[in-house]
Amino acid sequence: MKKFKEALESGEFTITAECGPPKGTDIEEMLSHAKHLLGKVHGINVTDNQSAVVRIGSLGVCRLLSEMGHDPIFQLTCRDRNRLAIQSDLMGAHILGIKNVLCMTGDHVSAGDHKTAKPVYDFESVQLLQCVGKLNSGTDWEGNAMKGATNLYQGAVVTPESNPLEPQMLKFEKKIKAGANFFQTQAIYDMDNFKRFMDRARKHDVKVLAGILLLKNAGMANFLNKFVPGITVPQELIDKLKAAGKEGALDAGMDIAAEQVRIIKEQGLADGAHVMAIGLEDKVPDILQRAGIA
DSSP states (O other): OOOHHHHHHHTOOEEEEEEOOOSSSOOHHHHHHHHHHTTTOSEEEEOSSGGGOOOSOHHHHHHHHHHHTOOEEEEEESSSOOHHHHHHHHHHHHHTTOOEEEEEOOOOGGGSSOTTSOOOOSSOHHHHHHHHHHHHHTBOTTOOBOSSOOOOEEEEEEOTTOSSOHHHHHHHHHHHHTTOOEEEEEEOOOHHHHHHHHHHHTTSSOEEEEEEEOOOSHHHHHHHHHHSTTOOOOHHHHHHHHHTHHHHHHHHHHHHHHHHHHHHHHTTOSSEEEEEOTTOGGGHHHHHHHTTOO
16 A cells, blocks of 8 residues: 555545544554554554643654554654654654644543643744755755755645635645645535635645544534534434434444545545544444445
């Protein structure tokens, strides 16, 4: 199977998944889930203290997944690091053989489990992309020459269902100018909205992977609609989850995710799919099989 960058740049429909490190040092379940994904995905994101909740660091887990045979995507947020620490981690990623980085501003600490922590935000996502570009060119942020440049394939995130969409498009274009080679989107459920976004995104020379978030039940769908900006789960999908009942809801959610991946691929709506199955990463191969992806 091709590596992430090779697959994406060659025009192959590219699949990525997500790995959420645990809170604590017991990594048995995480590694088990990752093994299920070997040979099934081109790249695997490792989240960086996702939702501002303390977990094992992304970089160390990226290294473990690389040794397993995966091509990891190092998620890096600006919330917890100043520009010195950010640059150190990016250089560290390079020497550890981690070649992909997803640049994010990061959820505020008020969303997590250490609400009195001091957020840093020395950079935001656009500056972080610019910083990667400088390191790749052989200088640090201040323009000082480095003894060896990085070679990182940098990406960013975008929310296609933002309402209004215009501010999101402006940020999208800024990120492209700052050096983003690829985007992974926030979860999408309304394909008409996604098509409208992609009509505008296709004007730019950048790769886009559609975010597919596995719905476990109707309660999860309602929670997303109520509390997560930029995500809208149509009532039609919520009704399908309800009709499946408690025992069949997850299976119905997997069918929904598979159908979304299938539509995106068959209609050429995006360059790939980023499949997020939080805590159920071992279900991703089944979702891909249902979508008709070998």
